[in-house]
Every structure is written in C-alpha cells, then in structure tokens.
Amino acid sequence: MIKYFFGLAASLLFTYPLLAQRDSDVLFSVNGDPVTVGEFRYIYSKTNGEEATFSRESVMEYLDLYERFKLKVARARDMGLDTITALQNELEGYRKQLADNYLIDREVTDRLTEELYGHQQEDVDFSHLLLKISSDDPADTLAVFRRATEIRERLTPDNFAELAASLSEDTYSKPRGGRIGFVSAPLPNGMYPLEKALYAAPTDRVLGPVRTAAGYHLFVKHATRPAYGEVEIAHIIVRKGGDAGAEEAREKAEEARQAILNGQPFEAVAAEYSEDDKTKNQGGYIGFFGINRYSKVFEEAAFALTEDGQVSDVVESPVGFHILRRISRRGIQPLDQQRPLLEAAVKRDARYTDAQRAMLERLKQEYGTERMEEGLATYAAGQDSSFFDAQKELSFSGTADPTLLRIAERDFRVSDFEDFLNRNARLRASLQRRFDVSGATAELYDRWVNEAVQAHAEQQLEEKFPEFRALMREYREGILLFEATKLEVWDRAGEDTTGLQAFFDAHRDDYRYGPRARVLNVAVRADDSLQIDEVVAHLREHTAEETMQAFGRQAVSVEENLYEEDRLPEGLRAEAGARTEARIDPATGLTTLQLVREMLPARRKELAEARGYVIADYQDQLEREWVEELRKRYEVKVNKSVLNKLIRS
Structure with missing residues (x-):
C-alpha cells in the first residue's frame, strides 16, 4: 500500500498527463483499424525490456516500426489471408497449446508460487497438539474433529505445553510440550493447510483445529523472525558409533580442530579425520541448506557462524562430533530468480492438486454449471459389462440425445459424454477393478465435467486475461505478416531473375x-x-x-x-x-x-558468387518500396495528444 501511494505521488509530481490516459485510448489507426495505448505499451515494453524508457526517441522509433507492421497486416487481410483454412488451423493449434497451461499457471501456479515466496520471508516459531485420524471413515473423522474442538475449549497459551504433553499424538514434539520451534516454508507435503494458517495467525493465540494429512492440529504461534535463508557449509564429523567411545570420538574431533587452528587446510584435515565418506574427499563440502534440514544443534551451530571462512568449536549432535566451516550465507533471493524452484516445489506438493480442485469448483459456480444426475443414472442403467471393453466404441443410438450437463447455458449431451469415454477408453477399462458400471460412470462423469468446465474457462481467456489476448493478437498478426511478406517480397526476390539482375547491375561495387x-x-x-x-x-x-x-x-x-x-x-x-x-x-x-x-x-563479385547477399539486399529494397506503396494505399492517423502523453521525457 505504501508503494502504491508513493508511486501515485510520483506520477502526480512528474507525469501528470499520464493520469488522463487510458489503455483504451487510440494512439493511431491504419485504414480505420485502431491501435490502442494498451496494445502499443504492451508490445513496446515486451520488445524493449529494461530499455523501455518511453523516451521520445525510442517511442517514435518503435511507433514507426509498429505502423509498418500494421500496414502489412492490413494488406494481408485485404489479400484474404486471414480466411485461409491452413493458417486458421495453425492459429488454433497455437492457441490450444498456449491455453492448455495458461489457465492453471495464472489461477494456480502463479498464486501458490507468490504465496510461498511471501511465506519464505519469515521463519515461524510454533507449538501444536496433533490428533491423528485412524481411518477414512467419515464417522471417525468427525469424532476426531469433535474431540479437537472440545480440547481447544480448554487450551490457553499458558497451559498449551502441559496439555500437548499429555494429549498430543505427535511423538516428535509431545515430550517438549508440542514445541516445534522455528520452521520455514514450505512445510512437508500434505501440511499446507497448517502452513497457511500459521503464516496468517496472530501470535500467542490458540487456533485450530486445522486438518492436514497428519490429522487435526491445534496450534499457537509464538514468534516470527526474518528468514534465516541458507548457509553454505563444509564439515568434519567423528561418529559416536565407531570403535571408539564418545569421549575418544570427542578427543579425536578436538585434535582435528586443533590441526586447523595450527594452520592445516580444512580440506586436508577433512580428508584425514572425517568419517563422512560422501564429503571427506571433497573438503567436507555439504552445500547450502536452510533450517529444519539437519538436527537443531547442527543447524544452530551453522547459522551461528558470522563470517565466511569461520570455523566452529566442536559441536555434538545425536550422530557424532562436528567441526563446521562457513563458506557463505545467502538470504532469500529475488522472486524472479527463485520462481523456477518455487514452481517445482508447489507442483510436487498436495497444495497444487488441492488448488486445482478448488479452482474448478469455483469456476463451476461462476459459470452456473448444472449436472443432470437423473439423465446420468438413466444412461448408466442402459449399460452392461461391455462398457469396460476398451475396444468398444460407445455410440448413442436413441432418437433423442439427452442433456447431461449445462455450462453457461450451453448443453452437453450424451453423445458429448461418449466422445469423452471413447477418448479415455483405457481409463474406462481400468475402472472395472474398483467399480461396477454405475460407479465407473459416475467417476468418469465427474472427470468429464471438470474437463468441460476447464475447456469453457479456456475459451474465455481473451476476456479474462489481457496478456493472453495480446499474445493471441501478436501471434495472429505475426502469421499474417509472415505470409504477406513471403508473397509480396521474399518469393518475388527469389523468383524475379530480371529484377534481381537489374538490382545487382546497379550495385555492382557493393559486392x-x-x-x-x-x-x-x-x-x-x-x-x-x-x-x-x-x-x-x-x-x-x-x-x-x-x-x-x-x-x-x-x-x-x-x-x-x-x-x-x-x-x-x-x-x-x-x-x-x-x-x-x-x-x-x-x-x-x-x-x-x-x-x-x-x-x-x-x-x-559476379552475381553467382554474391547471390545470397544480393537477394537479401534486394528483399530489403522491395520491402521499403512495398511499405511506401502501403502508406499511399492505407491512411495512417496518429493521435498527437495521446502520443505526447505516452512519452515520458
């Protein structure tokens, strides 16, 4: 919010004319077809990237380029290229490829990625009381929920540790009164509901129950801190479980540390003393890690090192005695750098499928999806065991084609459902192991509804996402530009031998x-x-x-x-x-x-020796002549007042 008001103040001070400008304002038109400020701003910014300064020089240069582009597109439409079936099919294929992931990426992946990045800015210290769910029986689940609700009535921040120590079913934290300590996001797979609740919760309040894959949680958040980030560590370990006893292992570790203090390289000491076969010959190198990866005492010792190259005292962990050397430390990296890793993390987590499911349920409500359960029951009743035959082509044979589904007033009929069943014949056959015909039909119907809802949503992408609309316009006009230029310039340059020879004769000294x-x-x-x-x-x-x-x-x-x-x-x-x-x-x-x-x-050079260069230069000349011809054929009108508001300096 602060950034928003600062940006608003800056715009008032320095670029007041922009306030009166809308993306829908027409910047220029070609043959009466408008190009809006929003369209130009999008393509200008995309093409120029960090150099999109909106200076007068750069805007005017790109305006000239985009005018020429639009002139060629206008010519392509006059030639009827937008009606060619092959080009329409190419565009539809591109749209399908782009739309397949676009909706999920924008509605699910991007939101979860940005949420996870936000969570990773802080570490959270909390305690919880876990009640496990013993079966999938709804009655058991309800019983555990009621018990959790009853326990919560008795819980306070003051007595939480006492009750967690006696009632919690988490064997890890129960001996410590349910205390987990500081954690960072993401929590383990299946724990997203608890993670989301934790990061949204106030401190020192008992909250829950929250359902996760582990059961129902009651929790209290004690504190937050700026995220520790990651530390890069090398280590030497002398294990407790070796031939020597614990004291002898400690003495050996102290001997190794003394060797480092006496000036021996850490890598050499690791090779001689360390009992970690995976790292000893790589200088003890472990790499980067954050909190909750290793034992608490090991992590605390690693993050306690304040300088690169610093070596710790001998640290005892459950497995042995360690000497740690800090190589570097890094905080949370910018989102653009972290995005690929975060996207991979959310897609591996149950939160991803849960979010997809929630998105589909929301879309069903948004589009007014209506399921015709009676029609489905009638259809299922008319099937026999051959329904599970993957080789069988299902085909509705009745006189009417009953409606089974309605999305945004569009009817989907039995024949549409059978198209889905035939496309998924293997899945249909595989369900025989778990369902009878009625159950299998219901399972497949649910999947069909989800597919149809998602397909309907993808058809609305241009309306819902301006960037998608811009991408489709960019690709559509790009196809037209390519075809028109090929016919009017490239093919002519390669086939017009007389014109090519004349051009070469006029420019002999250039080659x-x-x-x-x-x-x-x-x-x-x-x-x-x-x-x-x-x-x-x-x-x-x-x-x-x-x-x-x-x-x-x-x-x-x-x-x-x-x-x-x-x-x-x-x-x-x-x-x-x-x-x-x-x-x-x-x-x-x-x-x-x-x-x-x-x-x-x-x-x-002779023409045969320079042919490739001559054709390229001849194409350039033909294109310049073509553009000049198009400027005479199609009127270009630029709105100077809108243009001046677009220019920033």
Missing part, C-alpha cells in the same frame, strides 16, 4: 572481394624417408592433386582454402610462397604446415 590468399594445408605422415620440405618443394611446381599422386595419398594430404587477406591463419604472411613453421603432432604422427600458393587481387 567485392578484397585481396585474398589461396592457402594450402599440408599434412605429411611421419616417415624417415619423406620430409615435409620435399613435399613443399614439389608443390611449388605442381598442383595439389599431382603432389598427392606423386607421394601417395596415404603419406601426404593437401587441402586448399581461400582466406581474406586480413584473416590469414596465425603466422602466415600475405605473400605468395609464405609458409608457417612445420608442427609435429605426437598423437597423430602428422607433420603439418600452411603454404600461400598465390595472392588474388581485389575484384568485383
């Missing part, structure tokens, strides 16, 4: 070779009877082919290359007869050198 060297790469296989100087002498009077025939291709190879004068291989002068020093490669047994056969003077 030239500079001075070049014809260089021979000579390789001679090691042989006492054959010296490379003998081969070079022969090459001065004969061709490469004649030389290889004379000495034998098994003994000598000669390859020819052309080099620009300023790009000659290292050690080679730009004059005929120049050569590099011979080099012997012991691995291959070859002696090699490079020899300048001749120097070629600068000259103009």
Whole structure:
C-alpha cells in the first residue's frame, strides 16, 4: 500500500498527463483499424525490456516500426489471408497449446508460487497438539474433529505445553510440550493447510483445529523472525558409533580442530579425520541448506557462524562430533530468480492438486454449471459389462440425445459424454477393478465435467486475461505478416531473375572481394624417408592433386582454402610462397604446415558468387518500396495528444 501511494505521488509530481490516459485510448489507426495505448505499451515494453524508457526517441522509433507492421497486416487481410483454412488451423493449434497451461499457471501456479515466496520471508516459531485420524471413515473423522474442538475449549497459551504433553499424538514434539520451534516454508507435503494458517495467525493465540494429512492440529504461534535463508557449509564429523567411545570420538574431533587452528587446510584435515565418506574427499563440502534440514544443534551451530571462512568449536549432535566451516550465507533471493524452484516445489506438493480442485469448483459456480444426475443414472442403467471393453466404441443410438450437463447455458449431451469415454477408453477399462458400471460412470462423469468446465474457462481467456489476448493478437498478426511478406517480397526476390539482375547491375561495387590468399594445408605422415620440405618443394611446381599422386595419398594430404587477406591463419604472411613453421603432432604422427600458393587481387563479385547477399539486399529494397506503396494505399492517423502523453521525457 505504501508503494502504491508513493508511486501515485510520483506520477502526480512528474507525469501528470499520464493520469488522463487510458489503455483504451487510440494512439493511431491504419485504414480505420485502431491501435490502442494498451496494445502499443504492451508490445513496446515486451520488445524493449529494461530499455523501455518511453523516451521520445525510442517511442517514435518503435511507433514507426509498429505502423509498418500494421500496414502489412492490413494488406494481408485485404489479400484474404486471414480466411485461409491452413493458417486458421495453425492459429488454433497455437492457441490450444498456449491455453492448455495458461489457465492453471495464472489461477494456480502463479498464486501458490507468490504465496510461498511471501511465506519464505519469515521463519515461524510454533507449538501444536496433533490428533491423528485412524481411518477414512467419515464417522471417525468427525469424532476426531469433535474431540479437537472440545480440547481447544480448554487450551490457553499458558497451559498449551502441559496439555500437548499429555494429549498430543505427535511423538516428535509431545515430550517438549508440542514445541516445534522455528520452521520455514514450505512445510512437508500434505501440511499446507497448517502452513497457511500459521503464516496468517496472530501470535500467542490458540487456533485450530486445522486438518492436514497428519490429522487435526491445534496450534499457537509464538514468534516470527526474518528468514534465516541458507548457509553454505563444509564439515568434519567423528561418529559416536565407531570403535571408539564418545569421549575418544570427542578427543579425536578436538585434535582435528586443533590441526586447523595450527594452520592445516580444512580440506586436508577433512580428508584425514572425517568419517563422512560422501564429503571427506571433497573438503567436507555439504552445500547450502536452510533450517529444519539437519538436527537443531547442527543447524544452530551453522547459522551461528558470522563470517565466511569461520570455523566452529566442536559441536555434538545425536550422530557424532562436528567441526563446521562457513563458506557463505545467502538470504532469500529475488522472486524472479527463485520462481523456477518455487514452481517445482508447489507442483510436487498436495497444495497444487488441492488448488486445482478448488479452482474448478469455483469456476463451476461462476459459470452456473448444472449436472443432470437423473439423465446420468438413466444412461448408466442402459449399460452392461461391455462398457469396460476398451475396444468398444460407445455410440448413442436413441432418437433423442439427452442433456447431461449445462455450462453457461450451453448443453452437453450424451453423445458429448461418449466422445469423452471413447477418448479415455483405457481409463474406462481400468475402472472395472474398483467399480461396477454405475460407479465407473459416475467417476468418469465427474472427470468429464471438470474437463468441460476447464475447456469453457479456456475459451474465455481473451476476456479474462489481457496478456493472453495480446499474445493471441501478436501471434495472429505475426502469421499474417509472415505470409504477406513471403508473397509480396521474399518469393518475388527469389523468383524475379530480371529484377534481381537489374538490382545487382546497379550495385555492382557493393559486392567485392578484397585481396585474398589461396592457402594450402599440408599434412605429411611421419616417415624417415619423406620430409615435409620435399613435399613443399614439389608443390611449388605442381598442383595439389599431382603432389598427392606423386607421394601417395596415404603419406601426404593437401587441402586448399581461400582466406581474406586480413584473416590469414596465425603466422602466415600475405605473400605468395609464405609458409608457417612445420608442427609435429605426437598423437597423430602428422607433420603439418600452411603454404600461400598465390595472392588474388581485389575484384568485383559476379552475381553467382554474391547471390545470397544480393537477394537479401534486394528483399530489403522491395520491402521499403512495398511499405511506401502501403502508406499511399492505407491512411495512417496518429493521435498527437495521446502520443505526447505516452512519452515520458
């Protein structure tokens, strides 16, 4: 909120004209088709990234580019390219590919990722009292819930530890009065409801019950602190369970620490003393970790190190005696850097499927989804055991096609349901192990409803998400631009041989070779009877082919290359007869050198030699001429007042 008001104040002070500008304002039009400020701002910002300063120079430059783009799109529509079935199918395929994940990403993944990142800014200290649920029986669940509610009536922050010590069914925290201590997000899989409740809770209040995969929790949040982040550690461990007793293990660890204090490198001491086979030969390196990964005493000792390179005292943990060395420490990284890891974390967690389910339930309510249960029961009653045959193609044979589902006043019928059943024939067959026909039909119907609701939501993406609408517009117009440019410019440049020749003749001096060297790469296989100087002498009077025939291709190879004068291989002068020093490669047994056969003077290229460059330049000229023709054909109107408000400096 503070950032919002600061930003508002800044805009009032420095960019007051922007307040009167809306995304729906028309910046310019081409042939009467408007381009809004919102559209231009989106594409300008996306293209320029961090350099999107909205300076006059950059806005005017991009405005010219976008005008040209829109002129070509207008021409494509006049050519009827937007009605071509193949292009429409390509666009629909792209939309489906984009929409498949877009809704879930925006409605579920992004929200959970940002929420988790917010949770990770703090560590939370809490205690809980857990009551486990012994079965999936709803009666058992209700009984545990009622017991949790009854216990909560008796709980206060003052007596929480006492009651948790006697009533909690969490064997880890029960001996400590339910005290968990500080934790960081995410909590273990299945514990998201508790995590969400913890981060939203005030301190020193008993709350719950909260249902998780473990059972019902009653909890009290004691405190929060800025997140510890992660520490990068190397360690040396002497285990308690070895041949030596605990005291001898401690003495050995103290001996190792003294060796470090005496100046021996930590890595060398780790290799000699540490009993962690995975890390001892890597300098004891463990890597980065946060809280709740290792034992409390180990973590406390690691995070207590205040400087990089600092070495701890000998620290006793349940498994042995440790010496820790801090390598570095890092706080919570910016969201853009953390996003891939956080997205992976939420997708592995039950919170992801729960959020998807909740999203679908919300959408069902939003669209007014109506289930026709009686029609489903009638359909199921008409099926027999062949319903589970994956090879059977289900096909409704009645005179009417009853409605089974209605979404936003659109009816889905039995035939639509059977299309779904046939697309999921394997799933249909697999349900025979768990359901009768009626149960399997109900299970598949639920999945069909979810699929239909999600598909309906995806059809509304352009209305709900401006960015999706912009992406689709960008791709749609990009297809049209490509096809129009191909027909009007690229194909013409490649096929108009007369025009290409005329363009080349008018620009002959633009396509030239500079001075070049014809260089021979000579390789001679090691042989006492054959010296490379003998081969070079022969090459001065004969061709490469004649030389290889004379000495034998098994003994000598000669390859020819052309080099620009300023790009000659290292050690080679730009004059005929120049050569590099011979080099012997012991691995291959070859002696090699490079020899300048001749120097070629600068000259103009012929069309065949410069064809690729000439076509590219000819295309550029044709495109410039095309744009000028389009500017004469289609009127471009720029709203100067709107443009001036868009420019910031």
